[in-house]
Amino acid sequence: MKTLQNLIDGIWEDSLGDTLLDVVNPATENAVARAPGGCRDDVDRAVAAAVQAQPAWAALLLAERVAWISAWADVVAEHADELAELECREMGKPVGIGRTFIDGAVAGLKASAGQALSYGFEETVAHDDGGSTRILRHPLGATAVITPWNFPVTMVLGALGPLLAAGNTVVVKPSEKSPLSAVRLFELLNLPPGVVNLVLGDARAGGPLAEHEQIQLVHFTGSVEAGRKVGAGTGERLHRAVLELGGKDPVVVDAGVDPRATAAAVAFGAFINTGQICTSMERIYVHEEVADAFVEALVEAAGTYTMGDGHDEGVMMGPLVDERQRDIVRRHVADAVERGATIRAGGVEPAGRGFFYPATVLTGVDESMLVMNEETFGPLAPVVVVPSFAAGIERASRSRFGLAATVYTDDPDHMAAAARIPAGVVWINQWQGGGPERLYEPAGDSGMGATGAVAAYDAATRPSSVHIAARLAS
Structure with missing residues (x-):
């Protein structure tokens, strides 16, 4: 069985730690590779390589850095099928769905790197007295990207564009549950040695990386609990952190919408990737005028999300990533049923191997329930019937999380009212809508630090001002 290695200063090498972890295919429960558990020495070596490579990388012309990144993106695009297959093997995502997200991530990498060409790295402001101020934005230095298991390729590519284009170097630490695709992604790397380094492992690598004194920014995506630790570690050193953490994203379905078309859209948002997306639709508030038709259509749609090994043709949902994640889903369903909810679809695990759980619709739920x-991070669609659109917005806004929200309505006034939901992103009539110009900052326990478009470059750079007087004062 293959043992995975770290990439440090352009060289693949064994971990200096003494622990190996099994990488398990969640559809078969069989180990498919071994990865190092990680250690501080691995991190120190990777950070040292990033620090050493950073001045030369930053000294390149901006257009040269963008060209390097774009060329790498083209290579990744040529291997998208292979990367999607590896994601399926390590975390269960159906290959076709994985390929779609990877294609989007490659396009996003090129777009975000290209935004550097119009970003204000240097601006001059003239003053009335004849003097001027130059505003310069400098790269931070060595940075870290720590990614979750649910989108191993997409999350890495999504973070790297602005960091690299701005002149920073990076140490990447993927989740220990899904390192296969990350390793292959960096086998395809064609950037200068040390510009991007890869360290594998669990918290034994992630903790030292997030707290490293030479890492100037940590871009972390993961759980609230882990995010708090990362924030504490960076705060202790007065270094930056961009944290995208958990979500409990609401959906508000207004009267007057097509209930069947809306139910199909909500099913996709709740069940795609087996509900293992931070912006999955996890709370659904439906206007009473369309509730019956909507629920009927949602139950019907849930039945079309066939489970199975993501390599097989026609499979819509792969397994959950592991038994721990499936146990969370079980617990949320059991708690809801004990408190009076009704299972309208799914809710029964299939026999056999693999961490599967069916697309499940719950009605009769309320805010007293865990779900x-x-x-949840699983394929559950809990539905609450509300008497009005205003009531839906009000209940959607009751949460300690604030990552994203989706609203379906044909009423322009209601579209305007949707902006009141305290979330980083509000989508109206299209989940995951928008383009590369989007920027946002999560609210509440969903994280901190603005990202996307110009905000990503603001986070990746440090501004300074140089004032030039018109003449020496007498």
């Missing part, structure tokens, strides 16, 4: 308060 309406804690992040």
Whole structure:
């Protein structure tokens, strides 16, 4: 069985730690590789390589850095099928769905790197007295990207563009549950040695990386609990952190919408990737005028999300990533049923191997239940019937999380009212809508630090001002 290695200063090498972890295919429960558990020495070596490579990388012309990144993106695009297959093997995502997200991530990498060409790295402001101020934005230095298991390729590519284009170097630490695709992604790397380094492992690598004194920014995506630790570590050193953490994203379905078309859209947002997306639709508030038709259509749509090994043709949902994640889903369903909810679809695990759980629709839920308060990260669609659109917005806004929200309405006034939901992103009539110009900052326990478009470059750079007087004062 293959043992995975770290990439440090352009060289693949064994971990200096003494622990190996099994990488398990969640559809078969069989180990498919071994990865190092990680250690501080691995991190120190990777950070040292990033620090050493950073001045030369930053000294390149901006257009040269963008060209390097774009060329790498083209290579990744040529291997998208292979990367999607590896994601399926390590975390269960159906290959076709994985390929779609990877294609989007490659396009996003090129777009975000290209935004550097119009970003204000240097601006001059003239003053009335004849003097001027130059505003310069400098790269931070060595940075870290720590990614979750649910989108191993997409999350890495999504973070790297602005960091690299701005002149920073990076140490990447993927989740220990899904390192296969990350390793292959960096086998395809064609950037200068040390510009991007890869360290594998669990918290034994992630903790030292997030707290490293030479890492100037940590871009972390993961759980609230882990995010708090990362924030504490960076705060202790007065270094930056961009944290995208958990979500409990609401959906508000207004009267007057097509209930069947809306139910199909909500099913996709709730069940795609087996509900293992930070912006999955996890709380659904439906206007009473369309509730019956909507629920009927949602139950019907849930039945079309066939489970199975993501390599097989026609499979819509792969397994959950592991038994721990499936146990969370079980617990949320059991708690809801004990408190009076009704299972309208799914809710029964299939026999056999693999961490599968069916697309499940719950009605009769309320905010006393775990499924309406804690992040599920599984294929559950809990539905609450509300008497009005205003009531839906009000209840959607009751959460300690604030990552994203989706609203379906044909009423322009209601579209305007949707902006009141305290979330980083509000989508109206299209989940995951928008383009590369989007920027946002999560609210509440969903994280901190603005990202996307110009905000990503603001986070990746340090501004300074140089004032030039018109003449020496007498």
